[in-house]
Amino acid sequence: DQQVKQNSPSLSVQEGRISILNCDYTNSMFDYFLWYKKYPAEGPTFLISISSIKDKNEDGRFTVFLNKSAKHLSLHIVPSQPGDSAVYFCAAGLGGGGADGLTFGKGTHLIIQP
């Protein structure tokens, strides 16, 4: 049973517009959520995280929104840039993002079109 789901395998967005990547989870015990960006042949790069006690966290062009009642989170990238083209993984953890192993979604391949 997949506890973290990213239902869009790919997403195409025009440069300069907003990219919205979605993630759903089923385990209400998750208390930390993280987003990673991954290029081919590299390890995942940490982007941004959010605690379950918050509903929004912002870092530069990246904002993560958490809706606990819907068990849904989203990553907004504004404005989208060509270098943002990569696979984005949503991950969830128990006991804090660095204190426990993470459960990952299958990823969304974001393509930024010029």
Add this chain to the structure above:
Amino acid sequence: SAVISQKPSRDICQRGTSLTIQCQVDSQVTMMFWYRQQPGQSLTLIATANQGSEATYESGFVIDKFPISRPNLTFSTLTVSNMSPEDSSIYLCSMGWGSEQYFGPGTRLTVT
């Protein structure tokens, strides 16, 4: 964030052999983790490796197949034993840092 390196970056191995992957972190960390990414799949946690204690394995992974060492706070190894083609994957180590987790570049393993 810390810098994490892995060796080897890639390898091609014959079935029935074993490969040990090394993970080095440039800071002392308590929590280290090992993941596997099979072709076209997401990352799956293999085990948690804390210094000074036995590794904790996730369901579906056993110590005989994936022995782990954690001799100090900056280093860990994962061995993939008695390999089969199904073990062909990217193996990644990560470290916990506060509320965040950082990953190494991965080791791409192909078993023939």
